[in-house]
Amino acid sequence: MLLSRPRPPLAFSRQRRRLRAWRRTRPFWGGLLVVLGGAELLLVPLSPLTVLVSLGLGGIAAIGIGAALVVAGLFLWFLPQARTYVSVHALLLSVLSFLATNLGGFLVGMLLGITGSALAFGWTPLPDAAADGEDPYGHRPGGTGPRALAAVLPVLLAAVLATGAPPARAAAAPQGPPTAPRTPPxxxxxxxxxxxxxxxxxxxxxxxxxxxxxxxxxxxxxxxxxxxxxxxxxxxxxxxxxxxxxxxxxxxxxxxxxxxxxxxxxxxxxxxxxxxxxxxxxxxxxxxxxxxxxxxxxxxxxxxxxxxxxxx
Structure with a gap:
């Protein structure tokens, strides 16, 4: 008598398809590696290894850079349109961690951040979705889209980096600037x-x-x-x-x-x-x-x- 393999529940299968569709519309693996690299930088100075690694300037820098890398990884997941700039800054932070922290989390966090930012920088959206007029970064029909979280992420990144800069506005140039010369200097x-x-x-x-x-x-x-x-x-x-x-x-x-x-x-x-x-x-x-x-x-x-x- 042959036993048939049990099928997963319908709700679980539907959720798995949604997760796969969401994952394919953004640099998921690059963002995951950047998050893991930032988490490793955060955990090293807070782990029992503090006997070897003092929580001095290197530890404080590791916490700051690690938190920034975690936020950058979330940015890559929920705001893939900005992947070019986020991956460049994540790469710079990963390289900087080698000098500013404990050898970039004993090289592990630095290498994870470099690899993840390289993967995110080289990722491109699905061409068939753009050709069909769909949003290549959003959910397929039936998805809800993390709009609220995507709106909060720029604020979180600005807070972590302590920029104090106003949020970006996708607006045209201000009204009433003076007339510019024919040929810009x-x-x-x-x-x-x-x-x-x-x-x-x-x-x-x-x-x-x-x-x-x-x-x-x-x-x-x-x-x-x-x-x-x-x-x-x-x-x-x-x-x-x-x-x-x-x-x-x-x-x-x-x-x-x-x-x-x-x-x-x-x-x-x-x-x-x-x-x-x-x-x-x-x-x-x-x-x-x-x-x-x-x-x-x-x-x-x-x-x-x-x-x-x-x-x-």
Missing amino acids: TVTTSLFAPQGFAFAGVGEVATADGPLKVLVLKMRAASLTDYRLRTRDGREEYGLAAGSLELRGNVTLYLTKFSGCIEGLLCVTFSPEGLPAPPVIPPFVFMTRVSAEQALVTSDVIVTDGLRLEAS
Whole structure:
């Protein structure tokens, strides 16, 4: 007599299908490895091994970086649209943990974070869902979608990193900016250090030749070292140069192109048509070798050191 294999209950089978469908619409395994790496960094300084690992600056850094990696992993699960920026920051935090913590959780947490962020960075949404007009990141029909948790996660990440930055707003450029020049001047700086940096959206500014699409970046303040601005009026080229430039209070940048090296390591280029700026920037992030096409800039206060006008 042959015994048939018992079938799982219908409700359990339905839940398993929903979980599989949800898992396939986001970098699940990359996020899981990042969460595990952050959890390992958190557990090492709090484990009985504190006889060997003192809870000093390394232990405090391990708790902070570990918590940030756990939140980054949740971000990858519930906000896969931001996977590019989250995975880049998770990679930087994982590498930083080797220097700032106890050898990156004895290499285990660091390697888990690096592997998970690499998997998340290389993950792409399902092409068939996008072709059919579906949301490639959301649930299939019948799913509810973690909308409430996805709305809370940016706040949690900002709290863990203590940015104090306002939440990102997917809005157009503010109303009523002044008219921009036909050709945006080029700004270069060896070091760009923003404070309270947030991406306010892709908008338009008015020029004599019509509207110009720009990235709108807002921040409380920004510091630029070795500042250079070059612009052209007919055949003449003019420029401003300063050893340092400080922008303070309600700073808004309208940029058609923005490139530089994050932490001096990862060089990227942002533009309205290509890669948009990340929604929230941690306070310790800076950029080197920055070059930007600046349509407009507004600020309450501008302080310079050694400002001079150059013409050629």
